[in-house]
Amino acid sequence: MRPIWSKISEEIEGELAGTRGSCPYHPSHFRNQDCTFCYCPFYPCNDPDLGEVTESRKVGKIWNCTYCNFIHRRDVAAYVHGRLRESRISGSEDPALRELFEETKMKFHRTGKAVMVLGATSDAGKSVIVTAICRILNDRGYSVTPFKSQNMSLNSRVTYGGHEISMIQDLQARAAGISRPSFRINPILMKPKGDGMSQVILEGVPAGDYTSADYYSDFVPGPGTDVLRKSIDFLQSRYDFVVMEGAGSPAEINIYDSDIANMRAAEAADADCILVVNVEWGGSYAYAVGTLDLLHSKDRERVKAIMLNNLKGEVSGMRAAADDIERITGIPVMGIIPHLDFDLPKEDSESFRGVKTLGRGRTVVVVPKFPRISNFTDLDPLLHEDVTVRFVSSPDEMEGAAAVVLPGTKSTISDLEWLKATGIADRILSLKGKVPILGICGGYQMMGRTLSDPFGTEGGPSESEGLGLFDMETEWPESGKKTEIFEGTYIPTGDRITGYEIHSGLSKSYEGPMLKTQRYTEGSLRADEMLFGTYVHGLFDKPCFRRHFLSKAGCALAEEAVDHDEHVEKNIDKLAHGVMNAMDMEIFNRIFSEESL
């Protein structure tokens, strides 16, 4: 008998626990999960609908339940609890236990309901609506997951498994209350490299560079279609609801049949669809009617509701318009969503393109706006203090800089050349020792002496001299990419830092380190000259390092030390309430009904 069975026996003897939010392990799977069974009595069930075999460095092959939510469903927990109490199952070896598992699975296991949020344009507000829906459903106690088959973005995150996914799906997973998202929520991530080329991240790992034409002719019919099917099956067999996000418009008739981000994904998941139209720019009737009319009829039938989003005027003024749209399309308008005021990381680099400053505080943090800038959401938490983040493209704009942050980039060496050509590099060197300078990831690599990319990992083969702020060399090996969650401390203060690393270049630094974990040290630090460098993204999220760095810049710190994760959490709630208040909940409940499961 496994030793765990004694724990399970205790749970069987105990009462139904429901959600146990106070437990240090909560939520091991999803927020609001049922914790009647902390240990699954059926482990290892070896059922591929629920878990999978994974290779562990310590113990070899093991049965992995990271993404199984079955025993944490309220109805399942109550049923299994009751049946185990009345039966005389002696332990995990008892054949009656297997019978009970089969019976429970037969009775309760189901394919999750998929709903896809489509947009009439990009920037329609799809990703925000998906975030809100994930939170609303998770608040109701459901297990829910976001999904976007294909995303184009330079903002990514790393999962616990070391896979790379888009930042926005990671945020949506947070809204869904998922503690450890799987790479399957965003199996294809395209990172634009310029000149029409994109690096394709497939199931969390780099899978080559494609032009737009090659992507549609080679990638989509092969690996793209396979992974779509696989990801959807995986998520639908584990979650009550799969809230899918489309990409751009689903009515791009020039690529309709090879568009796996919209209707083909909806078809694969048999999803109902909601069409979101941004009313800000006008023409929303035409966009709504045109989008629906250009869908193939079987696809159009999936669209169950329309949402008019981002209204800046009076809702009453839009009601008549909504009635007209209902009359013309025969599809109900499930909500007129006002322009909502919330602060969450933004997806689109389109909307970032024109941004020159963030915040309006007194301390000016200058950030070179690299042509290939990436993971710039790193800077968001600075705004919890008295800071203005100023993105600069010329040295003249650096007047009054109290600190410099060199952010991440998709192509370090070419952006370093840009930095030198603009004259910003010289200006940074003249600030050395006067203001704190921090390099993150690509920006950190630039701070070293030499950079060498002999295999052209980030573009053509090239070498370059860095800023020389650190005695450090960076080289790009032929292959491989480090994608890892970082959990450690900031050495000077001992404060905890959590973040993530995503980089293919590797640095050898002769400076003292900045961060450490239990296994290794990381980054470079010259405290006397206020030079900081690290590969770790997200290090401003916790207040400690952020405030330490800004105090060196002479920044008056805010009274409250805001934890950025808590701030995001609050704003997800705020968004979800705003959307819920503006929505016809009868229509929402019809689409996301218990009966549909």
Next chain:
Amino acid sequence: MRIMFLGTSSNSGKTTVAAMMCRYAAMQGISAAPFKASNLSSSWYITESGAPIGIGQAFQAVASGVIPQADMNPILLRPEKGGVVRFLKGQPRNMSDETAVSEALASFDSLSGRYSLVVCEGSGSPVELNLSGSDIANMRMVRERSIPTIIVGDIERGGVFAAIYGTWKLITEEDRKHLQGFVINRFRGDVSVLYPGIEELESMTGMRCFGVIPYMDLRVPEEDTSESKVSCQEGLRSLEDLLLACKDSVDLNGMLRISGA
């Protein structure tokens, strides 16, 4: 000769396309004048007679090589406390929609009499079902003076086929006879990927595609931008760069032809 550019949304690029038309006509030796019946704006250009007109029309006049004048934008709507106030050639006028239409037509006719080509621009989207007032600057003008019309769609945010199709669809069957074609604005990348979509849209609507305008970072005088005023000289340089970039991809001659040239 007359031609109208209607947009699928605000900011779709009507003003720029109309300015291109004005410039192109002037280069061919055709005397052209811009026209927009009514304009909602908080910034304007003061003409010699003292009447303000939209910045866009003033720039289009410069592009045509003619002096900006009140008839080019007879009705201005100014957002003020308590609502929008209508101005007719600089004077606040409390007038009915019908009066506004006849005033606008009088201005259009005056320009028609004096110039060979009137290049008209609509306002917002012509199919805002809840805003009947917007019709004055859009389909009402088209109907009253049988103006050959081109729809301008913006591809930057995607959904351009849907936007153009939806606009066509929501215009009444009777009015559609004026719709001659469409252009796709702000395109980045290899234009050949659009061809299957363009062909399908042409066959669905019977409209002709007059071209695809590449994305350019334009510096032209614009309404509602408080920061950095752009001079007309700068604007003209930008416009000529754009005309050059569109040399092979936009059929400006074809547009002149449908205008009645």
